[in-house]
Amino acid sequence: FGGQYNQLIARRVREHHVYCEIMPWNKPIEEIKAKNPKGIIFTGGPNSVYDEKSPHCDPAIFELGVPVLGICYGCQLMAYTLGGKVGNANEKSEYGKTEVTFNTESKLMKGIDEKEICWMSHTDFVTELPEGFRIIGKTATCPAAAIECPEKGFYGVQFHPEVNHTPKGTNMIHNFLYEVCGCSGDWTMTNYIEDxxxxxxxxxxxxxxxxxxxxxxxxxxxxxxxxxxxxxxxxxxxxxxxxxxxxxxxxxxxxxxxxxxxxxxxxxxxxxxxxxxxxxxxxxxxxxxxxxxxxxxxxxxxxxxxxxxxxxxxxxxxxxxxxxxxxxxxxxxxxxxxxxx
Structure with a gap:
């Protein structure tokens, strides 16, 4: 979705020995389905989801039966597309290291402490959750810093887990890949060369x-x-x-x-x-x-x-x-x- 960290997210996935590809937001759903994905990650992006000109994926992506992790704009887009509401944070926008309180019972937060420092960078936030979702992370000014619908495998985080400024972020990505998507983690560059x-x-x-x-x-x-x-x-x-x-x-x-x-x-x-x-x-x-x-x-x-x-x-x-x-x-x-x- 135009986020500057898309390469970094892909790198983090590969560091966990899982193969991934970066695709544009308007990739036809048939082509995504043909890849037979184990999971899908929505990147961040500079737009507002309620702006008509902002990039929106095909809603059918949520009917593939595949887990989805939305990051920043990706989290807002998921909530917005599935019937939730997103608003402008105005003076409550967050930028930089922020303490987030987590529900550690969530699969996404396995092995994470109840309070962790995360890197925030947003002017919009989810103001109303879609049906079936619950909050699993919040800050002093952002009530829905992390959300989930575990029955469908949908997760969203308002912060950036892929950057070093979120020390436990790579653990969260690992949890999505292994606990949620059930990846096997047998992809390495050595295997890739031989293949x-x-x-x-x-x-x-x-x-x-x-x-x-x-x-x-x-x-x-x-x-x-x-x-x-x-x-x-x-x-x-x-x-x-x-x-x-x-x-x-x-x-x-x-x-x-x-x-x-x-x-x-x-x-x-x-x-x-x-x-x-x-x-x-x-x-x-x-x-x-x-x-x-x-x-x-x-x-x-x-x-x-x-x-x-x-x-x-x-x-x-x-x-x-x-x-x-x-x-x-x-x-x-x-x-x-x-x-x-």
Whole structure:
């Protein structure tokens, strides 16, 4: 829902060895259902739920029979959608470390003390609970700092459990994952790597793959994974455009030409890029010029290789969010696709 902590919430879930994905608020319910989720977390966000322009998910999400944890805006949205009321806190808005009194009998609060410090950041709050809900946490100024409907597995917290300023917040996330959702906690990065290598082998079969390797984290990680999976069936083309750090091109070559069992091609295209950029001063024009020329050099190298079945591209998760959420403010054209024709 546009919250700045969405990546951090996902990280906390993964730290508890549970796989998760971040999705935008308007993801179709069929696609969410197809993922067969064990639980859903609503992130915070800067809007007010009673504002018509604010992001609202499909109410059918509450009929999937899946536990939901709402955080901050997510808590308000759940209460509002299910028939409760949300109002402006006015002079009672809270920001910073706040003492919250909890009902420790709740599954969400297992192992939590009756009074805990939590990080608040809100101007709205739940003023009337939906039917079937009860209060399990309150502060001096916020009567519904935590709410639950245990029969349906719905929980909401007005504070941010994912930040370090809520010391027991990670315990609450653990409780949601294990006590409420019944997750098994067997997901680790090691398992993930093995799974991906197996999937890549099955997908590529005896085909050939071509990877555009820049030396950055995105393409290097995917090149390493695919190389482990299919070895010599992969060709990595490293386009050295002359705009890297000192000796970085040699370091990329040393790593990939020697450490991995795949074909490595280095295209020394420094002059091509620098001549194209001569006299160009606008940063956005530079990005598009570099993107365009990169493809042209890559095409030239690809023609030398011959028929290829798969193109390999790596992207870090924040880029998926940046490109796919639709609500993110665009500061510059996306670096992976910014200048591509």
């Amino acid at each position: 991906q290598i197996q999937k890549i082998r099955e997908q590529v079969g005896d085909g050939k793959a071509l990877c555009a390797l820049s030396g950055g984290v995105d393409s290097s990680v995917v090149a390493a994974l695919v190389s482990k999976a299919i070895g010599k069936q992969l060709t990595c083309v490293f386009v050295d455009h002359g705009l890297m750090r000192k000796n970085e091109g040699d370091e990329v070559e040393a790593a990939f030409a020697n450490m991995f069992d795949s074909h490595f091609v280095r295209a020394n295209a420094q002059e091509r890029f620098l001549s194209k950029l001569k006299g160009v001063t606008d940063p956005e024009t530079k990005r598009k010029t570099i993107g365009e020329e990169f493809i042209r050099v890559f095409e030239d190298e690809a023609k030398k290789i011959g028929k290829v079945d798969f193109l390999v591209q790596g992207t870090i998760y924040p880029d998926v969010i940046e490109s796919g959420l639709g609500d993110s403010a665009v500061i510059k054209s996306h670096h992976n696709v910014g200048g591509l024709p």
